[in-house]
Amino acid sequence: MKIKICGLTRPEEANYINENKVDYAGFVFYKPSKRNLTLEQAKEIMNHLNEDVKKVAVMVSPDAEMVEAIQSLPFDILQIHKELSEEVLKVAALPVWYAVNISDEAEAIAKKAIIDKLPADLADKIEAIVVDAPNFGSGQTFNWHKSRRMLKAGAQSPPGVEEDTEDVTLTSFFEEKKFVLAGGLNADNVKEGIRIFSPDIVDVSSGVEGEQGKDKEKITAFVNAVRQIGENMNKRAYYGEYGGQYVSESLMNTLDEIDAAFEEAIKDPEFIKQYHYYLKQYVGRETPLYFAERISEKYGTKIYLKREDLNHTGAHKINNVIGQILLAKRMGKTKVIAETGAGQHGVATATGAALFNMECTVYMGKEDVERQALNVMRMEMLGAKVVAVESGSNTLKDATNEAIRTWAKTAEDTFYIIGSAIGPYPYPKMVKEFQAVISREAKVQHMEVEGRLPDVVMACVGGGSNSIGMFADFIDEEGVELIGVEAAGKGVDTDEHAASMAKGRPGVLHGTRSYLLQDEDGNIQLAHSISAGLDYPGVGPEHAYLHDTGRAKYVPITDTEAMDALMELTQMEGIIPAIESAHAMAYAFKKAKEMTPDQSMIVCLSGRGDKDVNTISNYLAGKGYLN
Amino acid sequence: MSNRIEARMAALKEKNEKAFITYITAGLPDMKATKEIIKAQNGITDVIELGIPFSDPIADGPVIQQASYEAILNGASLRKTFDLMEEIRAEGIEQPILFMMYYNTVVNYGIEAFVKKCNETGVDGLIIPDLPFEEQENLKKALDNDDRTILIQLVSPVSADRISKILADAKGFVYCVSAMGVTGQSATFHKEVMNYLADVKAKSAIPVMMGFGIRTAADVAPMKDIIDGAIVGSHFINLMRENDFKAEAATEYATTFKKELNEI
Numbered sequence: 001m002k003i004k005i006c007g008l009t010r011p012e013e014a015n016y017i018n019e020n021k022v023d024y025a026g027f028v029f030y031k032p033s034k035r036n037l038t039l040e041q042a043k044e045i046m047n048h049l050n051e052d053v054k055k056v057a058v059m060v061s062p063d064a065e066m067v068e069a070i071q072s073l074p075f076d077i078l079q080i081h082k083e084l085s086e087e088v089l090k091v092a093a094l095p096v097w098y099a100v101n102i103s104d105e106a107e108a109i110a111k112k113a114i115i116d117k118l119p120a121d122l123a124d125k126i127e128a129i130v131v132d133a134p135n136f137g138s139g140q141t142f143n144w145h146k147s148r149r150m151l152k153a154g155a156q157s158p159p160g161v162e163e164d165t166e167d168v169t170l171t172s173f174f175e176e177k178k179f180v181l182a183g184g185l186n187a188d189n190v191k192e193g194i195r196i197f198s199p200d201i202v203d204v205s206s207g208v209e210g211e212q213g214k215d216k217e218k219i220t221a222f223v224n225a226v227r228q229i230g231e232n233m234n235k236r237a238y239y240g241e242y243g244g245q246y247v248s249e250s251l252m253n254t255l256d257e258i259d260a261a262f263e264e265a266i267k268d269p270e271f272i273k274q275y276h277y278y279l280k281q282y283v284g285r286e287t288p289l290y291f292a293e294r295i296s297e298k299y300g301t302k303i304y305l306k307r308e309d310l311n312h313t314g315a316h317k318i319n320n321v322i323g324q325i326l327l328a329k330r331m332g333k334t335k336v337i338a339e340t341g342a343g344q345h346g347v348a349t350a351t352g353a354a355l356f357n358m359e360c361t362v363y364m365g366k367e368d369v370e371r372q373a374l375n376v377m378r379m380e381m382l383g384a385k386v387v388a389v390e391s392g393s394n395t396l397k398d399a400t401n402e403a404i405r406t407w408a409k410t411a412e413d414t415f416y417i418i419g420s421a422i423g424p425y426p427y428p429k430m431v432k433e434f435q436a437v438i439s440r441e442a443k444v445q446h447m448e449v450e451g452r453l454p455d456v457v458m459a460c461v462g463g464g465s466n467s468i469g470m471f472a473d474f475i476d477e478e479g480v481e482l483i484g485v486e487a488a489g490k491g492v493d494t495d496e497h498a499a500s501m502a503k504g505r506p507g508v509l510h511g512t513r514s515y516l517l518q519d520e521d522g523n524i525q526l527a528h529s530i531s532a533g534l535d536y537p538g539v540g541p542e543h544a545y546l547h548d549t550g551r552a553k554y555v556p557i558t559d560t561e562a563m564d565a566l567m568e569l570t571q572m573e574g575i576i577p578a579i580e581s582a583h584a585m586a587y588a589f590k591k592a593k594e595m596t597p598d599q600s601m602i603v604c605l606s607g608r609g610d611k612d613v614n615t616i617s618n619y620l621a622g623k624g625y626l627n
Numbered sequence: 628m629s630n631r632i633e634a635r636m637a638a639l640k641e642k643n644e645k646a647f648i649t650y651i652t653a654g655l656p657d658m659k660a661t662k663e664i665i666k667a668q669n670g671i672t673d674v675i676e677l678g679i680p681f682s683d684p685i686a687d688g689p690v691i692q693q694a695s696y697e698a699i700l701n702g703a704s705l706r707k708t709f710d711l712m713e714e715i716r717a718e719g720i721e722q723p724i725l726f727m728m729y730y731n732t733v734v735n736y737g738i739e740a741f742v743k744k745c746n747e748t749g750v751d752g753l754i755i756p757d758l759p760f761e762e763q764e765n766l767k768k769a770l771d772n773d774d775r776t777i778l779i780q781l782v783s784p785v786s787a788d789r790i791s792k793i794l795a796d797a798k799g800f801v802y803c804v805s806a807m808g809v810t811g812q813s814a815t816f817h818k819e820v821m822n823y824l825a826d827v828k829a830k831s832a833i834p835v836m837m838g839f840g841i842r843t844a845a846d847v848a849p850m851k852d853i854i855d856g857a858i859v860g861s862h863f864i865n866l867m868r869e870n871d872f873k874a875e876a877a878t879e880y881a882t883t884f885k886k887e888l889n890e891i
Binding site: 191192237244245246247248249250252253254391392397398401404405408411412505506507508509510511513516518520521522523524 | 681682683684685686688689692693696699704705706729730731732734735736756757758759760761762781782783784785786787789792793795796804
């Protein structure tokens with residue numbers, strides 16, 4: 001969304017334009033206007049404008065002589081109201097913006113007829129249509145809703161409403177040119193105008209004036225209003241079409257506060273220092289990048305393991321918890337809540353809460369409470385309250401629902417620590433930021449040993465926290481292949497898997513738009529995986545974006561493949577991986593066969609397998625699934 | 628005025644009456660019962676909210692969660708609720724009816740197709756609790772061409788500086804969440820609820836309704852001079868359950884509430 005401030009009259013107004021990074025500045029050459037300028041006055045103001053501000057000369061029914069005089073100054077655009085003659089277009093050496101009073105249908109149609117009759121080379125000089133109020137510079141808005149129907153009726157006409165053929169002609173007329181929305185805009189109504197018309201440029205004059213011409217504060221307010229909606233439209237909260245903030249109204253200010261506090265914190269050297277202090281002294285970072293000698297030899301390429309399993313509490317989850325809990329403290333919150341599936345994020349959060357003396361409640365599906373009794377015990381030892389959630393399927397997604405509900409009630413003193421790369425913005429960004437330490441370390445470590453970047457980087461994907469952390473610093477390195485490994489459960493062609501990317505459709509859950517496993521009515525389906533940590537029916541929005549853009553590839557690995565890899569890694573390297581991480585190992589073995597001995601890959605070993613010993617023993621005993 | 632909710636609001640204003648709104652989950656226990664409960668309130672309840680069941684109702688408390696869950700198990704869906712709307716309108720029932728639903732159900736149906744179907748089947752309004760103002764663009768674009776279906780805006784006690792922008796283009800009525808969080812909490816209202824309601828009322832050009840945690844007309848007596856109506860959800864479901872979803876119970880409750888609401 002570009003912004004034009006029109007009708008400058010004083011040199012100091014140029015500074016307001018510069019400071020607010022306004023895109024276009026308009027100079028009026030029309031004697032009856034109170035904003036009329038002489039060429040000398042215009043030149044003086046232009047001298048104060050930054051080079052990248054485009055200068056627009058605004059004229060009413062000018063003749064060729066006037067246009068030539070205007071073009072002696074360094075203008076970028078000619079904006080013409082009322083009459084536009086062929087003679088003027090012939091001498092026009094700059095793009096022309098043509099103003100149309102859209103509230104007068106007859107005038108709009110007449111102006112279209114004028115353009116239609118122009119020779120193509122002249123018509124092409126018209127770059128944009130300025131849609132203005134009835135009286136030029138009157139500061140009045142025109143009837144927006146009526147006009148919108150006239151301008152944009154075509155495709156969106158409701159059934160049963162007959163279309164006026166003239167409207168259709170107008171639609172095509174305006175769609176060929178850039179659309180400048182003008183006429184009575186101000187900081188209060190501009191958002192609505194943008195929403196209704198989706199213009200390319202918004203043009204304001206009297207709406208940012210005080211008693212003495214243009215008002216600095218009003219310009220800032222106007223620009224902020226546009227940028228705010230501009231950001232929404234550009235989807236600051238989005239990764240492509242994924243992400244967003246799909247939460248109840250009562251959480252919107254909370255998200256704003258978290259966003260502001262987070263952005264401030266990560267720019268504050270003290271905060272970053274504190275975060276890294278705890279990562280080093282408490283979590284035990286940096287974690288090694290271990291060259292797995294025997295499996296490398298067997299599979300014929302260099303396989304490095306990023307040892308997140310060696311972190312305190314046994315997985316990468318603690319990296320994010322330390323970051324978010326420090327943020328919560330900084331924001332003055334005294335309580336934290338978290339959701340957990342298998343209990344890893346719950347244990348990490350309970351650990352952080354004990355460390356920083358905060359009250360902690362963990363929401364866990366009733367079924368998970370029963371099958372993860374040891375982790376429940378750990379959380380309770382750490383002083384957390386574990387709430388067994390009995391609703392819906394009694395698993396992770398229901399625990400997340402309940403955590404969100406509680407948060408909506410208690411956000412004043414409670415911080416919700418989300419453990420996965422999901423949730424409403426800024427959560428996916430926060431989780432990535434606090435897990436990015438994985439790839440920052442790995443990149444340097446790989447460089448030290450190999451003197452170059454790895455060829456392949458791989459991690460398992462449930463909600464996607466370890467994988468987004470493992471990808472983070474490599475996303476901009478085009479030569480590095482990124483692979484996310486989803487849980488295929490009993491196979492992607494069965495009903496029992498957690499492969500939301502392979503088999504899901506975009507939808508909205510837990511505050512974010514991403515790929516989801518859902519039925520034909522849009523109800524969320526249960527995910528299935530032997531690994532509780534991957535047992536989630538959605539995936540983080542940035543992964544959905546990386547998937548769609550092709551930057552990362554996502555592949556499925558079944559329970560059986562993962563368990564085979566788990567046993568192989570255990571027996572060949574003496575490392576018992578978490579079942580989650582074993583999914584990444586399983587695909588690493590497949591991928592290695594396509595690679596040469598000189599190439600290398602990094603696999604994120606996101607957690608250790610101690611927590612899974614029960615599941616593994618049941619699996620080996622042929623009892624099948626615990627999950 | 629071609630929207631039933633807006634027409635009803637105008638009529639109430641004329642008569643200086645407060646609005647009474649009930650919520651029932653569509654398909655609980657089945658669509659036939661839902662239809663009877665709607666018909667039983669015809670001419671009494673001013674607006675009926677039909678909840679479209681969803682697997683993950685994050686803005687609802689235990690009562691509506693359970694209702695939603697049971698309705699899905701019993702085969703309820705958006706498609707079947709559209710069928711119900713067609714039947715109701717075909718029978719000449721002109722009661723204002725709106726859908727309370729979650730955004731994924733809309734996205735899954737297809738936004739344009741969904742709006743078209745709402746227009747056609749006489750769904751007068753939409754309440755989507757997980758679609759805050761910032762995310763409404765796509766839906767509003769689809770709704771803009773036709774006012775047969777309008778989007779109802781929600782505000783909460785912590786909306787603060789957001790209230791003005793939310794109300795700027797709000798239609799029908801404003802839904803004031805009276806307590807924090809989710810539906811069905813007890814009637815212990817948020818500490819500054821009176822100030823908040825007064826603030827919303829002062830800024831709103833359209834009627835202001837209060838919902839979340841209301842059981843009887845007496846619950847809203849303290850704020851009767853501020854609000855224009857009350858919404859009963861979880862309690863109404865509990866009541867229907869206790870009465871085996873008998874339509875007469877709905878008639879009786881609605882009649883009493885509506886009468887008392889305008890007497891308090």
